[in-house]
Amino acid sequence: GENVEQHPSTLSVQEGDSAVIKCTYSDSASNYFPWYKQELGKRPQLIIDIRSNVGEKKDQRIAVTLNKTAKHFSLHITETQPEDSAVYFCAASWTGGYNKLIFGAGTRLAVHP
């Protein structure tokens, strides 16, 4: 069945460093790939997304890249700040429509001052 693998499960960086989180997906029909950030006790919030007709997308310090041939996509955060500390989830659209998503297991990012 459809699956999204996310790595690493935990990531610790110093403030100002870059952080990279990688996901691979199994469904070759997936065409939409959002990333969510979840702070402790809060709901997941969309931070950036990319569609299959685009290879890269940037929004200030956040960027996402997509390699459809290899079926993987990555989140890049530059100049990390303590407020970037959170759990990040990748997701891929699920075959069958209705905007269904399948999620990775999450990456806990800790940014140390």
Add this chain to the structure above:
Amino acid sequence: DAGITQSPRHKVTETGTPVTLRCHQTENHRYMYWYRQDPGHGLRLIHYSYGVKDTDKGEVSDGYSVSRSKTEDFLLTLESATSSQTSVYFCAISSEGHSTDTQYFGPGTRLTVL
């Protein structure tokens, strides 16, 4: 926050009792979803709805049922709660059309089954 509310926000119940969680949205979104979130598993889809009275199963539907009698309300029912259903439950919504298919989440319900 896309006009989504969930109730209750916290609930403690006993094994074997029925439990119903409610998701309410105010912006007429067509699609609604129920997820559960557990450590190490991310968000897993339980059931989803693509219109009034139109629902289908997700990845982890066993032990759960849903109903959608009005566009704005999507109910998740645990007919006989078990300890394995202790989790945080999130409702989400999305709409039709390119660039409007993003899912937005409600605030969550923390359910503890003793």
